[in-house]
Amino acid sequence: MGDTDPDFGPFGLPLFDGPEARSLARVGVIDIGSNSVRFVVFDGAARSPAYYFNEKILCGLGAGFAETGRLNPEGRVRALSALKRFAVLAREMDVTPMLTVATAAVRDAEDGPDFRAEVLSHTGLEIRVLDGAEEARLSAQGVLLGWPGAEGLICDIGGSSMELAVLLGGGGVGTRRTSDLAPLKLMGLKGGKKAVRKHIKEKVAELVAEFPESPKRLFLVGGSWRAIARIDMARRDYPLRVLHEYRMTPKAIMNTITHIHEVDLDAIRSETGTSSERMRLVPMASLVLKELVRQIKPKEVAISSYGIREGLLYDQMSDALRHRDPLIEAARHAEASSARHPGFGRALYRFVEPLFSGARPHKKRLVRAACLLHDVSWRAHPDYRAEVCFDNATRANLGGLTHGERIYLGLALLHRYKSNRAGTGFNADLLSLLSDDRVQEAEILGRAMRFGAMFATANPIDHGKLKLRPKKRELILTLTSEEGRDLFGEVAKSRFESLANAMGVEPIVNGARSLSR
The missing domain is CATH 3.30.420.40 (ATPase, nucleotide binding domain)
Structure with missing residues (x-):
């Protein structure tokens, strides 16, 4: 498939350039x-x-x-x-x-x-x-904005109502229901805590009967759920304080709900930065969540920062835009608006791709995204560029990324500008979200981009090609043009050797001129 083909995977024509x-x-x-x-x-x-x-x-x-x-x-x-x-x-x-x-x-x-x-x-x-069914549909569409093709059950809690909707996969929304299981409504019930708990249990049972299949994932939408997630993060001392795509197990949720009802709410509010108005709703919302988890029995619970508002935006999108990968489209948009050489990210990807030729698609998309984003923070001070790149990747408003993938992307971009993490203020606790192998992969990707961006600033594949021989433990660079031989100077050679060293292989260069005097 040629470079000019508009359907060249995630590097097809950028839809943000079109009138729609x-x-x-x-x-x-x-x-x-x-x-x-x-x-x-x-x-x-x-x-x-x-x-x-x-x-x-x-x-x-x-x-x-x-x-x-x-x-x-x-x-x-x-x-x-x-x-x-x-x-x-x-x-x-x-x-x-x-x-x-x-x-x-x-x-x-x-x-x-x-x-x-x-x-x-x-x-x-x-x-x-909005009626309850429409509210549920829009909340579900908000989740789809962040997770295209998501499957599971979404639960959106507001002050006066709570909605459930099924995500069918492929962008479809199935059964939708609304209820009065919301903090402001529950606070008005008479009979004390016992009556409230009984009402919640009965209403959840009625709702669950409408959704007979236990979902693998329950997506939580709404300010009260996000407040509970912040408390869960604080209780667990979780290292990345990004709410979107934050995941909790049912057991962790139960422990956090117990914690909410045992500690001083003012202390929690101060620790998590939650407003007093929101914290007032949290104890009642936590009782609803406890019963939902008990009766729905999801394997995993995920927080979505996207809801009705994002669902309304999704409504305005063309079908073609809805089906694009949100990570790749956002990375392309960032490159077009902020990089020194818009379009180079694709060329860089083609140059480094042989190092990841055996990777699965979900890993390759991160390599693509990193290449697109590799230069968007170039205006940062050189002494802090590496950490700015890391912070931008891990804290950016990006959909379609797990927390582990955020750290992976951030590490790759950090190593695009710095060969090691010393002196960057990097929080080593974040590495707990990645396996050792994934940490090494991210570092290799960063060093590969560091070499490729230094080797040539237009189209490195026109001047050299990389080949990895894992069994022989060799990384081969073949220089294919006179310009390539001129481009492969001392700094480029040093960065190539640094890449090979990170991979634990021998660097071999074919066609290079001698750098000795």
């Missing part, structure tokens, strides 16, 4: 929930969108609903004030399209229609009220 993707360059979403009101502006041209603007106000619109059936009066005032601000910001940023949605609190409240009319009158924002 450019139309997603400023997509605004206002999400009016039972607990918070949030305004997000996505730069959605790439498959992994960037958050161009992101602001949240915890208004508590659904507080007290169980007793009054109406929106919280104070919450209404705060929400309207926030929405006035968001409407002005959207106009100033020329956001198109601008999507405004509301969920359970506005949907169920007696004065919900009056609130919508008030918002329209003061801001010009027309609120679309």
Whole structure:
């Protein structure tokens, strides 16, 4: 398949250059929930969108609903004030399209229609009220934004409702259900803790009956679940504090829920950086999660930072863009906007690929992503470039990456600029997320990119080719042009030997000129 073929795998024509993707360059979403009101502006041209603007106000619109059936009066005032601000910001940023949605609190409240009319009158924002099934679908689509083709069960908890939806694989969403198993609703129940626990158990049993197959993975969406995940991270002293794709076992969740009900919540709040408004909901949410895990029996639980808002963006995407790999598309977008030589990442991949020719596709995609990202942090100070590369990879808003893969990618990019980790401030505890073999692979990839980027700045494969003979323990560089022989100077030779040393093989160069005087 030729270089110009638009379907050349993940190196096909970048969709963010097309008109359909450019139309997603400023997509605004206002999400009016039972607990918070949030305004997000996505730069959605790439498959992994960037958050161009992101602001949240915890208004508590659904507080007290169980007793009054109406929106919280104070919450209404705060929400309207926030929405006035968001409407002005959207106009100033020329956001198109601008999507405004509301969920359970506005949907169920007696004065919900009056609130919508008030918002329209003061801001010009027309609120679309989502029913429970639509809310579940959008949450599921948000998960698909980060995990294309994901299979399992998603559970999105808000302040006043909780939704479940089946991810069928291949981008499909199956059975969807909604319930009142949410903290603000549960807080209004009479009868004390015993009555609350009984209600949760019965309602979860009703829901589980609609989803008879135990999913391999349960995806958790929503602020209360993320708060519990932060507590789990702190309890376990987990080294990478990135919530998206954070995974927990059922046993770990049970231990963390016990921990939540045994320790001082103010101490947990301070340790995890959780707001007091959010922490107030955590104990009740933890009881729901405990019963869900008991009855659903997932093998693994994963946190998704993507939900309804991201699901609305997914709705705007073309089918072609939805099926692109979010990691590769985001890496290509970063290269196009930030690298010194956009397009060189593909050439670098072709040069180093013989070292990974036997790797499985999921490993090769990381090699591709690393090559695309190898130079996007070049403006960082040279003394700190290696650690900036690592931090950018491990903490970037990238979908389609496990935590182990983030560390792998970060290590490769660190070693692209520095042969060893000494003096970089690298947290060695992060290596616990990778096997020793994977750590070595990442270092080899980094040194390979370091050599390839030094050897030639246009198309290294035009001047030399790499070949690995693992049985003979040889790494062979064959220089194929006069320019290649000129390019293979002292620094290039040193980096080639450093690569071979990391691989534990003998460096052999065919066609080189003597470097001696």
